Amino acid sequence: xxxxxxxxxxxxxxxxxxxxxxxxxxxxxxxxxxxxxxxxxxxxxxxxxxxxxxxxxxxxxxxxxxxxxxxxxxxxxxxxxxxxxxxxxxxxxxxxxxxxxxxxxxxxxxxxxxxxxxxxxxxxxx
Numbered sequence: 222x223x224x225x226x227x228x229x230x231x232x233x234x235x236x237x238x239x240x241x242x243x244x245x246x247x248x249x250x251x252x253x254x255x256x257x258x259x260x261x262x263x264x265x266x267x268x269x270x271x272x273x274x275x276x277x278x279x280x281x282x283x284x285x286x287x288x289x290x291x292x293x294x295x296x297x298x299x300x301x302x303x304x305x306x307x308x309x310x311x312x313x314x315x316x317x318x319x320x321x322x323x324x325x326x327x328x329x330x331x332x333x334x335x336x337x338x339x340x341x342x343x344x345x346x347x
Contacts, residue, residue: 233318234311241310313343 224230264286271279320327320336327336 228315229311231315231318233322234315236318237311237314313340316340316343 228234268279268283271282316336316339320332320340327333
């Protein structure tokens with residue numbers, strides 16, 4: 222039971238992490254695998270077709286494949302930003318969960334503005 226009492230294991234934080242990670246897993250498992258499979262099949266078919274018509278031009282084209290792969294890798298790195306999970310999103314979810322789950326206490330002590338400022342500050346630096 223003490224595991225859930227730690228700041229990083231509260232229900233709101235875990236829910237925020239799950240909400241952020243599930244779309245990423247879906248993206249990797251469905252989108253990426255299908256695009257890679259389609260690309261490999263097309264490359265193999267085009268190489269076979271190219272060799273049947275003009276093997277010289279096909280060999281010249283094959284020389285440029287490493288450059289195309291390097292460009293694709295660079296594009297992918299720029300697209301994803303090359304960064305890990307942003308901790309400010311988790312911190313803002315933790316603040317929102319804490320203030321909403323204890324809304325009676327927050328209202329009783331008039332801490333609405335305090336929690337709003339904390340939440341805004343964590344989002345500002347993300």
